[in-house]
Amino acid sequence: MPVDMPIQEIMEDLENLFIKPSECRVMINRKTNLPMPLFLLYLPKTEDNKNIHHISELCNMKVKVEPLNKKTGPAQCFLCQGFFHSSRFCTRNPKCVKCGKPHLTRDCKRTAEEEPTCCLCQGKHPANFWDAHNIRSTNPRPRSMHGRKEPRRGRICKRQPNARLNRKPPSKHGPLPPMRNLTPKRHSQAPQSTSHPSKPISYKTRQ
Numbered sequence: 001m002p003v004d005m006p007i008q009e010i011m012e013d014l015e016n017l018f019i020k021p022s023e024c025r026v027m028i029n030r031k032t033n034l035p036m037p038l039f040l041l042y043l044p045k046t047e048d049n050k051n052i053h054h055i056s057e058l059c060n061m062k063v064k065v066e067p068l069n070k071k072t073g074p075a076q077c078f079l080c081q082g083f084f085h086s087s088r089f090c091t092r093n094p095k096c097v098k099c100g101k102p103h104l105t106r107d108c109k110r111t112a113e114e115e116p117t118c119c120l121c122q123g124k125h126p127a128n129f130w131d132a133h134n135i136r137s138t139n140p141r142p143r144s145m146h147g148r149k150e151p152r153r154g155r156i157c158k159r160q161p162n163a164r165l166n167r168k169p170p171s172k173h174g175p176l177p178p179m180r181n182l183t184p185k186r187h188s189q190a191p192q193s194t195s196h197p198s199k200p201i202s203y204k205t206r207q
Helices: 007-016 048-054
Strands: 023-028 035-042
Touching: 007 023, 007 035
Parallel strands: none
Antiparallel strands: 023 035
C-alpha cells in the first residue's frame, strides 16, 4: 500500500470485515529513516482477528498479509548505537547511525549518495549493519586461570568425586556374612500384679 495511505481509512475497512486492530502504523526503514509501503497492525487475540490472513483486498487494492518476522540478535540502542540495551534508559552521548558523529540520527545531513561511516569500527557501513560486527565478541565469557571458560551465571557446577578413589577392592573370600548382634539380651522382668496384696493369714493354736 502507498505510504501516504490514511490510517483511519485502513482501520475502517478492517472493521467492515469484522477485524478490529488496536493500532495501525506505517513502518520506517532503519537505514534511510523513510517510511516504507508496509503497515504494521496490532491485533488482539480474538477469533475474528484470526481471519486477517485470508484478506487479499483492502481499500480497493491488492494486499498481502504476513506475520511480522522477529528480530534476531541482541538489542541495539538507537541513541549511542551500542548493543545489549535500549535507548529508553541510555544515558550516553548520542551517535549518528549513518555518519558516526555525536548527534542524533534524525539531525544528520548526510545524503544517500555519500558513504556512511560506522561509529563502532569506522567502517564504510551504517552502525546497524550487524554482519560487519562480531556481536558475540563484545561480551565474551571470562576465562579462568587454567584457560577454561567460566560457567554461565545462574548455573552451579559441582565437581563429582572420583568414583575410582572411593571404590573398595573386592574381597578374596567373597562377601562377608552379616555381623551378628552381640548385645546381650535383657531379661524381661515379670509383670507386677495389679491386684491388691493379700491379707496375712492368722493361725490359732489349740489349748
